Amino acid sequence: MVPATAYLALSAVLFTLGAAGVLVRRNALIVFMSVELMLNAVNLAFVTFARQHLSIDGQVIVFFVLVVAAVEVVVGLALIGEIFRSRETVDIDDVDLLRG
Amino acid sequence: MEALAPARVVLLLAWPLAGWLANGLLGRRLGRLGPGLVGSAAVGASFLTASWLLAAYRALGPEAGPVPVPLGPWFGAGDLVVDAGLLVDPLSLTMALVVSGVGFLIHVYAIGYMAGDAHPARFFAYLNLFVFAMLLLVTAGNLLVLFVGWELVGVCSYLLIGFWFDRPAAATAGRKAFVTNRVGDAAFLLGLFLLFTAVGSLDILTVGEAAAALPAGVRLAAALLLFAGATGKSAQLPLHVWLPDAMEGPTPVSALIHAATMVTAGVFLIARLGGLFLAVPEAMAVVAAVGALTAFFAATVALRQHDLKRVLAYSTISQLGYMFVAMGAFAPAAGLFHLVTHAFFKALLFLAAGSVMHATHDVIDVRRLGGLARPLRWTAAGFAVGGLALAGVPPFAGFFSKDLILEHAFALGMATGNYVPYLLGLLTAFVTAVYITRAALLTFAGQPAEPGAHPHEAPPVMLWPMVLLAVLSASGGLLGARAAGEPLLHFLEPVLPHLGGPLAEVHAPAGPLMALSVATALAGIALGWTVHRGRRDPAGGAFGVFLERRWYIDALYEVALLRPARALGRWLAGPVDLGAIDGLVNGVGRAAMRLGAGVRRWQTGYARQYALGVLVGGVLILVFWMLR
Numbered sequence: 001m002v003p004a005t006a007y008l009a010l011s012a013v014l015f016t017l018g019a020a021g022v023l024v025r026r027n028a029l030i031v032f033m034s035v036e037l038m039l040n041a042v043n044l045a046f047v048t049f050a051r052q053h054l055s056i057d058g059q060v061i062v063f064f065v066l067v068v069a070a071v072e073v074v075v076g077l078a079l080i081g082e083i084f085r086s087r088e089t090v091d092i093d094d095v096d097l098l099r100g
Numbered sequence: 101m102e103a104l105a106p107a108r109v110v111l112l113l114a115w116p117l118a119g120w121l122a123n124g125l126l127g128r129r130l131g132r133l134g135p136g137l138v139g140s141a142a143v144g145a146s147f148l149t150a151s152w153l154l155a156a157y158r159a160l161g162p163e164a165g166p167v168p169v170p171l172g173p174w175f176g177a178g179d180l181v182v183d184a185g186l187l188v189d190p191l192s193l194t195m196a197l198v199v200s201g202v203g204f205l206i207h208v209y210a211i212g213y214m215a216g217d218a219h220p221a222r223f224f225a226y227l228n229l230f231v232f233a234m235l236l237l238v239t240a241g242n243l244l245v246l247f248v249g250w251e252l253v254g255v256c257s258y259l260l261i262g263f264w265f266d267r268p269a270a271a272t273a274g275r276k277a278f279v280t281n282r283v284g285d286a287a288f289l290l291g292l293f294l295l296f297t298a299v300g301s302l303d304i305l306t307v308g309e310a311a312a313a314l315p316a317g318v319r320l321a322a323a324l325l326l327f328a329g330a331t332g333k334s335a336q337l338p339l340h341v342w343l344p345d346a347m348e349g350p351t352p353v354s355a356l357i358h359a360a361t362m363v364t365a366g367v368f369l370i371a372r373l374g375g376l377f378l379a380v381p382e383a384m385a386v387v388a389a390v391g392a393l394t395a396f397f398a399a400t401v402a403l404r405q406h407d408l409k410r411v412l413a414y415s416t417i418s419q420l421g422y423m424f425v426a427m428g429a430f431a432p433a434a435g436l437f438h439l440v441t442h443a444f445f446k447a448l449l450f451l452a453a454g455s456v457m458h459a460t461h462d463v464i465d466v467r468r469l470g471g472l473a474r475p476l477r478w479t480a481a482g483f484a485v486g487g488l489a490l491a492g493v494p495p496f497a498g499f500f501s502k503d504l505i506l507e508h509a510f511a512l513g514m515a516t517g518n519y520v521p522y523l524l525g526l527l528t529a530f531v532t533a534v535y536i537t538r539a540a541l542l543t544f545a546g547q548p549a550e551p552g553a554h555p556h557e558a559p560p561v562m563l564w565p566m567v568l569l570a571v572l573s574a575s576g577g578l579l580g581a582r583a584a585g586e587p588l589l590h591f592l593e594p595v596l597p598h599l600g601g602p603l604a605e606v607h608a609p610a611g612p613l614m615a616l617s618v619a620t621a622l623a624g625i626a627l628g629w630t631v632h633r634g635r636r637d638p639a640g641g642a643f644g645v646f647l648e649r650r651w652y653i654d655a656l657y658e659v660a661l662l663r664p665a666r667a668l669g670r671w672l673a674g675p676v677d678l679g680a681i682d683g684l685v686n687g688v689g690r691a692a693m694r695l696g697a698g699v700r701r702w703q704t705g706y707a708r709q710y711a712l713g714v715l716v717g718g719v720l721i722l723v724f725w726m727l728r
Contacts, residue, residue: 022708023715026708031707031708092707092708093706093707093708096705096706099704
């Protein structure tokens with residue numbers, strides 16, 4: 001049986017990768033994918049703990065996260081599409097209308 | 101008492117009020133003549149009502165006393181319950197007759213005088229409102245009701261002085277009158293508060309009865325505060341400054357408000373509260389002193405004024421001073437007598453002056469007039485009658501009333517050793533004769549100063565009121581002359597008793613005093629005739645300038661009050677408002693802006709930086725939890 005630490009380590013690695021992607025990449029689509037990666041890393045941690053503690057709560061939360069993520073994808077992709085259409089770029093550093 | 105039922109007494113007030121409403125609301129539809137006719141009819145009806153009330157009151161017999169006319173509760177707050185009520189007694193009836201009678205004649209005169217004016221409806225609406233207010237004032241049974249009338253006449257005075265408000269001088273004069281009156285009104289209100297605190301009621305009869313039992317200090321303070329209010333309304337020193345400027349108003353207004361009626365409100369107030377005032381000899385001494393000083397001061401100033409209406413204005417102030425001397429000499433009935441005769445002859449003088457202005461197209465500077473006796477025969481005759489009455493030449497009305505006042509002032513001197521009011525009064529009588537002779541000679545005698553003008557006599561609608569007033573000025577003395585049995589004084593006796601105070605035991609030598617005052621008046625006229633014959637008008641050197649500048653009292657007010665007030669205003673507007681208050685508000689705004697300018701640099705617009713911020717923040721929170 002694979003120990004829980006391994007799952008958590010994988011979760012941490014995935015989360016770090018996602019966070020690094022969000023911070024480093026400029027392509028909005030890639031950033032978006034990185035956010036998804038972070039979400040799923042958290043999901044992995046949730047199910048691991050649920051299994052470890054024999055509690056259903058973690059798994060329930062995962063479902064919520066999936067649903068919210070799906071919604072977020074819909075809204076986010078629509079926004080990115082609109083931004084691309086109006087500015088012909090998806091570089092998030094170019095979108096700085098709210099700069100102070 | 102049926103004859104004096106509230107509905108009938110209220111009718112007295114209802115007529116002018118209805119006239120005010122009719123002229124105020126529908127005046128534009130009444131054409132050019134309509135407003136004057138409506139206004140005059142309203143006041144005439146009021147006069148008839150007053151006569152009817154007088155007859156009804158006399159039918160009650162000599163022991164009737166004051167008849168309260170309750171109109172139900174007006175308002176209540178805590179202990180204060182004010183009943184709106186009127187009071188019918190000889191005093192209020194006399195005043196109502198004078199106000200509505202002289203008022204009616206002046207209304208009729210104004211039809212002619214204001215014929216060329218563009219706003220007759222507004223004018224007569226104000227005049228009617230004024231008559232209503234004055235009648236309310238004199239018939240009030242409660243000091244608060246009286247105060248309503250008191251304030252209303254002030255408002256009407258303001259409106260009518262500034263009737264030609266497109267003239268800056270008129271607008272300024274209106275404001276000056278209102279503000280100066282407010283000073284007196286403030287004191288009057290304080291007096292009312294004090295009386296209410298002490299007595300627990302503001303009903304005039306109650307106050308009059310309770311006054312004698314009040315603590316001496318309260319009595320004195322209340323009397324002096326009310327007297328301060330009276331000095332404002334009746335233009336006595338030091339609050340007289342508004343009345344000469346009030347001559348900016350149309351002349352019928354000067355005649356009605358600033359000579360015959362409104363300015364007598366202060367005298368009336370003291371007579372009305374005789375029970376209070378007569379119980380405070382100290383306050384009466386102040387009243388007599390202020391009255392005598394004012395009488396003398398204003399008479400001397402009138403010597404060197406060049407605007408005919410201003411001469412009459414100072415004359416009014418001076419004559420009001422006489423009335424206050426009478427009050428202060430414990431002879432309110434004599435003061436009332438003089439009030440009545442003065443209303444006759446001063447209204448006549450003002451109407452004659454208005455007729456002069458009418459004839460000369462508003463030239464009123466006596467230096468530019470002259471020779472008007474021939475073209476304006478009736479006006480000149482009217483002015484002469486009024487002038488003789490003012491100077492106190494028998495048998496004209498002013499002689500009897502002024503002489504009675506001087507007699508009482510002399511009696512006051514005999515009783516208290518204080519002959520100053522009498523001497524000042526006698527001196528004033530002399531000066532009065534001089535200045536009215538000067539005014540009459542400069543205006544009517546000799547040759548015109550500006551030949552080429554063709555003055556024309558006033559129309560009959562203006563002449564007839566003058567004729568009637570001239571008859572009253574010539575014969576009004578019968579109201580109080582000894583030979584005629586002093587009907588007015590006896591009529592007033594029940595409400596204005598010679599409480600006498602220190603005077604009860606003294607009998608002034610009436611005969612010699614009368615001879616002396618006649619001699620004084622004739623000497624004054626002779627001096628005036630000698631000096632000003634042939635329209636000569638010597639300037640009188642430095643003293644003349646002193647008089648012409650009105651004893652520098654207006655200049656003193658300018659330096660002592662107005663300039664500091666303006667400086668204070670500038671200081672408040674500049675350093676305080678712009679500097680401190682605006683500085684504080686703007687400072688808060690600037691601080692917020694500076695803070696924002698600092699913080700806005702964090703808003704870079706780079707989404708990845710925000711994300712880094714979120715991450716670092718999350719990590720820090722985690723670290724904090726783990727280390728805790």
